[in-house]
Structure formats: C-alpha cells, structure tokens
Amino acid sequence: MEIPFIVNARKDTGLFNSKVGIWLFLASEVTLFGGLFSGYLFLRLYADYPWPERALPVLPGLINTFVLIGSSITVVFAWAALKMREWRKFQIYMAITLLSAGLFMVLKGIEYNAKFGHQAVRLQGGGPVQDSAIVEGHLHYAELNDEGLMVEVDEDRKKEDGVFKANHVLIKASEFTFVLTRPTHEAYVKEILDQAGDRSKISLAEPYRVIDKDELNAGQMNRDQLSNTELARIAEKGSELSIDLLDKLEDAFLEARSHDRKIRTEFLAASWDWVRNVKGEEEAATFIVEKEIWKDRRAEDAEKLKILSLRAASEVTFKVDPPLTLVLKPGDLVKKVNVGDLSAKLRDDTLVSGEVLPSPMIMGVDALDFRTTAQRAEAEGLDPVPVIEETWLLNHKAHHGSHDDHGETEGADHRNEFKKIWDCHMAWLKAETERLEKKGRVPTLNDKYRVNWDQILAYQALDYDVEKVYEQGKSRTLERNGLFDLDGFAGANHKIHKGKFPHLEIPRANIGFEATFTPKWNTYYAIYFTITGLHGLHVIGGALVLGYYLFFGRKMYDSNPEWLANRVEVGGLFWHFVDLVWIFLFPILYLM
C-alpha cells in the first residue's frame, strides 16, 4: 500500500500532502501564539503595577534577530540548492542554519541565566504606601558561625559546603512534628538529616503504638481487657529519625485508620438498614442528619464500635538534641515568618518548633525602583516624592560592613547610601527635566522613579556629589552609550563591577515579596519566559528536523532528490514561521 501525493502534487489541489499538513499546522501555531499574545496584551493593558518597559538589554535580542533572519536566508538557499541538485551546497547552507539555531539558543541561555541569578525584592515598611519600593541586585553568600548565627562570606566560597545564598530562613529547631496523613516527606526529611549530620540527634519523643489488631479481629477482647493489654509497639521512644522509620509509621497509621474506617463504614451502613427496617422507608427519608442515627442506635452497639476502633496518633514528634540551626528556603514555609516566631510550618505540614533567628537577605543592589510607590501614592492623591523619601529603604540605618562606613565617621552625613543615590537621582532628574522642557517634553515614569545600575555607578563615581551630578546631567556626560555596552550585555554585571554596588541587609519583616527575575517576579517576566521559552522549543524542534535532513537525508536524496527538496521546503516553512514569530517578539518584549 502506498499513500499517494507524498512527493508529487495532487492535480486539482496542486499540493503534496506534507505541504498541506505543515500549513495547517502553522495555522494552528498562529492561534497558539495568538493565545499567548492575547495574554500579553491583556496582562499589559490591565496591569495594576507599572509595566516594565524596555526592561531587557537590547543587544542579545538584536543579535538573535540577525541570527534568525540569517538562518532564514540560508534555509531557503539550502532548499534552492536541492532544487538545483547541489548536494554539497545544501550541506553547507543547512549546516549554517543549524549553527545559527545553536547560537540563538546559546544567547538565549546567557539571557536566561542572567535573569535567574538576578534577585528582586519588594520592600515593605515606612511611609503611607506599603509594600512597594523595589530593589534589584545580586544575593551575597553566608554561612553559620560557631554560635549558629549567620555571617556573610565572600562570593568565591559559594561552592563550599555549608555556604548558602543570603536568602534563607534560620530556625533553631528543637522539635519536629510530622503529619502522618501526608505521606511524602522524603525531600524535607533528607534535608533535615543532611543538615543535622553528626551535630544533633533527632529521636522519637514518645513510643508510637497501635492496638494489636489481630487479637481484636479475632474477637478475643472486650473493653476491660483492652485497657490492660500492651499496645502494639511500632516504634520505641528514642528511635532515630529516618525516612524508613517515617514510612513505617505512616504505614502503621494508615493501616490503623483504614481498619477504623472500615468498621465505622460497616456500622454506619448497618445503622441505615436498621433505620429503614425499624422506622420504615418514609420516615428514613427524614433521617438526614447522621447524629440522629447514632442517637437512636442501641447504646451498646455504639460502645462496641468504640472498642473495635484502633487509636493511632496521626502526628509524631521528634526531639532534636542539641537544638539545631536549620537553614530553610523561604519557599519551603507555608507562610512568612518573622524573627522571634517560635515555630514554622513546612510545605508538607511538618511543624518545626524553635525560635526563628535573624536571617536577613543580604544583597548588592544594582537598581532602585520606586515606580510602584509613585503609582500608588498618586492613586491616593499624594505627592510621590515625599512618600518615596519616607520608605524604609531610604531611612534605615546601615549595618556593619557596608560602603557608607566612611560617611558616618565624618559625623555630618547620616544618610544611608540609598538616600544618597536618591538625592543624586533627584539632581539628575532636575537636569533632565529642564533639558526635556526645552523640547516641550516631559520625563517618563521610568526616568523619574527608577535608578538603573549604570546611574548608580555614575553617581558613585562622582562620590554622590549632588552638584556634580546636576552639572553632568545638564551636559549629558552621565549617560552611557547604552546599547553597545558589553559590560552590561545581559544586564548589570556584578563580576566586572565587583564590590561597587551598595550593600543592603533586609530584615525578614521588611521583605514584602521577593523573587529572582523568573516568571514569579511579575507578569511581564512570566509572559516573557513563557513566550520565548515556547519559541525556543520551536527553534530546537525545527533544528532537530532540519538536522535530520542534513545528516540522514542522503538516502532520500539518492532515491528521489525532489522528495528531499519537498521535505526541506516543509521544514523550511516551519523555520520561517519561527523567524516570523521572533520578528514580533523582539519589539514587543525588548523595545516596548
């Protein structure tokens, strides 16, 4: 059996099968990206926070656009080469196309990587508008000292054991209570055991028991005997915590619960039968509330039920000796904790008892963003600038080891470094506003309330001298040649500008919302990663197909070159579509 029109076109439609297929597929792709673009449009038009306009470094996107356009040309040339039966040329063009795909993905990877490592925090506290000032930057690293307190360490040591990113919650754990109805503890138990190591012993606080079921089932016991019977011991007091032990306890608990429920179910069903038989079907219909049944059943039946039941605890407690300082990711806790809280709950409902230790976020800040503050202040009818100046960020006292130590020794200047940056920014803004006014224009929200990494560095270079900033702002010598700055290729570069970015310690209580520049941070990054990620998958898929033709196409070429040409045309159509999507993605994600 042979399917017709694989190579040659059908006469009346003028098309071969795979061409119809690919165009249909592309039509569905149009609606797929249509759906995603609808999402973009909707989220952007109705965002309740200032949409991050032109937030991405343009250069990687621009290069990627060139790469994709170039590969579009080469793929169509590869097809033309096949049409002219030039195998060698086909190979060359196709190889260039694949290399372009690789280059595209590498650049994408660099961009993604920069985002994943870039921390953002929405601060709370200070002023009438809560939860709004945003700082961006890189997290520093920390470890525990001998007293179990958090101390900052140099970035070079980040791969060492015991060193963690300075965004963890520290709890002095003295007790763990595991919930046995939640059977997936593995990840956390492993983490706890790892951190405990040899330092602390974690052992069962009370023996875990259920009643011996076999005897009960055999009907050999009554209630009086029961109280004297030794309970079936599943685990002794002092057993050390392990995943196996927890599994065993869970099994015992679930088995006991299953046993209980089974007899309760049978009892309930029998009660309903009894109600129907004794009271009659009519009246049974009024017995809608369960309690009435239990009340009416003979008392001794209810008593029997109690006797038959096993009683296994659904929670087990383990003691930690000596108490252990546990380092936990904030995302592992069901809700935020503050310093001094006496317990915290993990996502699997495990209760960690113990005091929450000071565990600030420590970061090098490379951008301040008050746009949300300004927007919310304006919504309240307030002047944004004083509101911004009341925020915690601009008023807190700097902690040890930060760059503004020398400022304090002079005695006169009590401003923290962020206030200094802000003051410089106000000076620059004044110069910029005056310059734009001459052209009949006004600064944007971005200009006014966002301080970028390059601005921070520029202000710092002028020693936060407001006058100088104003002067240079007027003469426009502060601005960097943004687009082609290689040290800002994928955003602020903390390696090149090591140690320059202001140091900030944020107490847990002042963290409103924090995330790296991943989809979690805001809907812009969410849609950015979703669309470009999906587009990247298309690039990979297209490259796989084209690669197949390049490396395994020779056989097809030898049997019928036109067949391969058709295939490459179809693969090429897909490739052009991928390019076409990028043509829209580049402006809407990078330039708008």
Next chain:
Amino acid sequence: MSADPHDQHDEHHHVLPWWKKYFFSTDHKTIGIQYGLAAGAFLLFGFFLMIVMRWSIAYPHEPLPGYMSWMFTDGWKARWLDDGKVTGETYNMFGAMHGTIMVFLGVVPLGFAAFGNYVTPLQIGAPDMAFPKLNMASFWVYLAGGLVMCMSFFMESGAAKSGWTNYSPLAGYADKQIVNQFLAGQTQWLIGLVLLITSSLLGSVNFVTTIIQLRAKGLTWMRLPFFVWAMLVTGFLLLLAFPPLEAAGIMQLMDRVVGSSFFMPSGLYSASSGAAMDISGSGSPLLYQHLFWFLGHPEVYVLLLPAIACVAEIIPCNTRKPLWGYKSMVWSVVILGFLSFIVWAHHMYLTGMGPVISTFFQTTTVLISVPSVILLTSMIISLWGGSIRFTMPMIWAAAFLPMFGIGGLTGLPLAFNLADLHLHDTYYVIGHFHYVVAPGILFGLFSGVYHWYPKMTGRFMDNFLGHLHFWPSLVCMNLLFFPMLTQGMAGFHRRWYNGGEGYIEKGVEGVNVFGITVAEKISLNEIMTGSAIALAVFQLPFLVNMFISYFWGKKVTSDNPWDATTLEWATPTPPGHGNFTFDPAIYRGPYEYSRPDHDSDFFPQWEEPKRDAPAKEVEVEPEKTTTMV
C-alpha cells in the same frame, strides 16, 4: 468483490508481529478501534464517577454501597471516602474528573478520533490517512494524557478538583501544599491536557490533509458524504480552537510550578495558611476563562458534529431516500464551524463583562442556532415520506433527533444574558448540556456503532440485546436529565455535594422561600440517582452485545449489508490494510436512494453508470476548482 481482505495483498503478505498489528499499528482502522476502546473505557470510568456523585447527592449521609466504593476506600491508595461517605472535597474531585474524562477523554476521542479514523478514509476512497505514523503518535499521546490525568487519583493530593473548566485562581492554588508540584493532581491535569491537545492537533492536521488530498477520483466537494464534511469542519475546529487553551494550560502550569501570576489577581489571601499568598499578582482570572472558552465552545461542536454526522449517514440509508437539503446542510455545518469561534463568552455572562460585549456574544449565540436548526430540521424532513427500516442504528438515530432537540432548545434561554444570570451554574445548565451530550451525542454515536459494526467485524450486532439496550436507556436518560431542568429553574446549584440538603427550610411558609422550594424539589434527587444506576445497568447489554456478536453474531452476506451508497461499503469486510481491492472512482452524489431511473433502490457512488445512461454521468471528472471557498 471478495470478502477476504487478503486477496489483493499477496505481494506484501509478510505478517506483522502481533504488537505492531494490534498496538503500534499505523492502519487507520486499527487506530480507530484503539481509540474507540480506550474512549469507551474512559467513558465507563467517567460514568462510574458520576454514579458515586449522584449517590452523594441523593444520600449524603449514607456510606457508598460496596460496588461503588471498592476503588476509593482506605484500603487502597485512593483514600477519598470518609467513613464510606463522599466528602465535599471528594465530590469536587469526582465532578472535575467526570467532566474532564467525559469531554476530553471520552466523547471527543470516540466521535472524532474513533469514528473519524475508521470511516473517513473509507468514505473518501483513501488507502489510509495521509500521515499514518502521525496518526499512531496521536493515539499514544492521547492515551498517555488520559492516563496521566486518571493516575492522579492515586496520589497524595488526589485528582484535579477545580471543576472541569479548571478556573483560576482556584485551580492555581488547589494542591499547593504538595511539595513536588509535578505530583499534584491539579498539575497532572494540566500536563495531561497539554498532551491531549498535542494529540488532537496531530489528529486534526491529519484529518484535514487526508480529506483534502486523498479523495478518490471524481469525489468532488459536493459529492462528499455529509460525514466527511462534518469531520472536515471538526478538524478545523480542533486545529484552530485548541491552541489558545494549550497556551492557557501552559500559563496555568507556570502559575502552579514556578509561581507566576498569569491568572492570579493581586491581593489574594489564603485562609488555610493564614497569610497573603506569595505571588506577584496582577494576573487575571478572566483571561483564563476567555482562553478556556475560546476552545470550550468550539469543543461543544467537536462533540456534536461526529454524532450528527453518524445520524446523517444512517437516516438516508434507512429511509431509502436522499438526505433532504444536502447542500444547505453542508453550508450550515461550515457556517456553524465558523460562528462557533465567536460565541464563547456566553459562558461568561456572570463575570462582569459589560453590556457591549455581552450583547455581541448574545447576538452571535442566537445566530448560531440558525445553522444548528437547519441541520436538525433537514434530518427530520428527511424522514418525511420515507419507507423507514427500523433497524437498530435507525432506532438510535431516530431517538437522537428529539433528544438533541430538547438539548438544543433548552439552550436558548441560556443564550440570553438576562435569563442566564438566573440560570447560570444551576442544574438547568447541567440538564441542558447533558441532554445534548448524553441522549443526544451518545445516542448518535451508538447508532454509529450499530451501523458500522458489520463493516468492522463482518457480523451484525444482536437485535434483541440492542432493544434491551435502547429502550431502558431512553427512559432512564429522560428520568435522569429532565428533573434537572426543573431543579435548575428552582435554583439548585450545580456544585452542591449533598443535593441541597443544607438549604432545606421546614419552617413557616413565606419566611424562606428558597428553603421551601429546595424542600419541594429535593426528592427528585432520588429518582435521578435511581435512574443513573439503572442506566448503568442497561449499558451491560451493549457491552455483552459487542463482545458476543464479535464471535457469534449473524454473519453479513455481502460487503454492503445495509444496501448503502457511500464508499466504505465497497471495501472487503472487514477492510484489509490499504482498504480497497480496486481503484475507487466516484460517479455521483452520496445519497442516491430510490432513484426512479435505477433498478435497485440504491445507486452506490462507486458503481459505474450503464452505457446508455445520460452522458453527464459518464464523465469521471476530478474537480477543477482548487479552493474550498
């Protein structure tokens, strides 16, 4: 023509290994049957979930009988009962999965994929689908998606529990306590959904390409059987409507797995953890609803069209007269397909959309009833003056017409904004679309099974068991779904797990009108539950019938046992690999029954005209036009 499928295929008579023949087959017929069996199994499971739910509605305080609870007791990993009773959470879970299974795993694969796969290539004279391997991939991806969804019953979280529509923010938050989100039922649902969508995209590309490219000689567009037209339109619906839901599915997956806020608005507070949710906010639940219903409404027609298609094949064959208004039916189905894309927001009148957009969708919704009515009317008129043979398929098809009629007409009040505000999310809506889907679509598909079974197996299905299946089903369906309309108008909400018991008011009349209304109508629950269980029992004759007829059914005496005119009856029985033993050519339209100038009462499409027939029929003309518009 021989009934032996192997006659033509001596040249490649190599025997395929059994797993290639029955499992990883690229033959459209095997794949169609695979789809049918898998979808049937899913339908039964979805039905089972429904009976559990109905038990909970009628007898909320009674433990489930053992034959319902065995799968969900504490002894198993699926521990979803509380002392044998269905809890509210369990009810939600079963409700969500019942809808999902029935729509995405049951009826669509059965109608579009199973019947479409088996019948379409045969009706257009193609040796197979245009891309057989893609076809196979489509089935296995579908099965993987379905199993992923159903497997989640046995996970810690249980299966998805936010309704079959999976609205955010509920769906974005449910199961958030699960540490590894990929092991949460709510996430599994999304993964399954993305797989299902991928499967149906592969399938629909394949269908449309096959219909466009692989038609036999002389099979012009207006000679296509209506079944093929319906499949073509369905293919386009799936092709263009599903991707936005795939986008929404991916976005919701992101919301769940990486914590984004596509559909999560600002200011959400979680009562269970007692704190503001750790999300950025600024997303929109409304966006999800739009993207969902952009698929959701065309999906209704994806469910419906294959059933109409089956019925439209069976009616002319059993009335022995042409389908009335074939051309207007074709145009109706095309217009129906197009309009179905711009009616979706009538599912969302209650979301706070303003009057302008509501009026737009109200207008298009009313418009779409025009082609639907044309379809149904044409089929009813087709019965007029026919000498109807009440064969098993015809009985089902005949029952389809009024049942689907009730389903369609009860939909009209829902199209209007004002009426819908009252009826939204009540049992009226449930009654309406179940009338469309269960006694409507499923009856249509049953008729298809009885109609094509002889072609698939070479044996008829048993008539007695057929009647034993049909009559009780018809009665039970109506007893099950008609009271829903009553309850719905009285205000019964569709998500009450205890049937509304909490609202009953036994006190003085006039104080709590709603409570008294609920008390009046609540006893209907027991009738409906009883009917549902009876309905399940009376599906047994069908299952038995399918099985025993395969071995002991009455054998067919010719390849065309129903004396039908369309091309699938020109193949050997059952058709072998490659389908046709001759090179099919088409000489006339699909429903040439009782032609006065022909000796027998049917004139098959493939039969060469006699030499003295009028000249215009002799020409075997491939169609000249190259476009379908």
Next chain:
Amino acid sequence: MAGSIEEVKKAKKLYLFIGTLLFVFTVVTVMVATIEWLDFGEHGFDGVDATIGLCIAAFKASLVMLIFMHLNNERPMIYFFYILGIVMAFFCMWLIGLSKSDPIEYGNESYSDGFYDPSKPATDVHGN
C-alpha cells in the same frame, strides 16, 4: 513556488535582497526605539512608538511570508488556512482585549475583577 532551475536561480537573488531588507528594518526598529531624535510622540515609549514598531514588524513579517514562505506564488487553499488562523487569532485577541474595557460599572468603581474596595463608599448605579 519556483519550479525550474532558472526560476530558482533568479529567486535566490530575491531572497538575498529580502534578507537585506529584513536586516535593515530590524536596525530601523531599534533606532526608532533607542535614539532620542527618532523618538516620535511623547518622550519615552508610548502608543506612537508601539504603532511604528508593530507596523515595521508586520511589514517584515509579510516579507517573510510572501517571499521566504512562497506565499506570493501559492495556491489559494493555503491562503485560506493561513488567513483562517490569523482571523481566529485576531478574534481571540480583539474580543479578549475588548471584554475588560467594557466592565459593568458600580457607581464609579469598576469591579470587573471580582474585587472592589469595600472601604470606599458604595454608590448606586446612577453614581450618587
């Protein structure tokens, strides 16, 4: 679609030319977005910039479709598929965008999200 060898040869020149155009227009887009004296409309990004950017993108996209994807010389059926896809995607975007711009107003407060601020005084439908 170019069939014969001569046509393909001729088409290759066209492909190069179109490729160059695409490069040029990409640069133009970036210039319009980043260089201040090319910043039309208000200072910074605004609707005018969006329109210009999207128009250029649409122009580039049509070049790719027409020349690289051979739509300039393709069967009408292909147009039908593609245009159907675009029309549906357009409906999707347009109607979804429209739906929220037309919320039911509750006095002056829009609560189309399902959220409205209870601390604000409620007004009746006439805005009193």
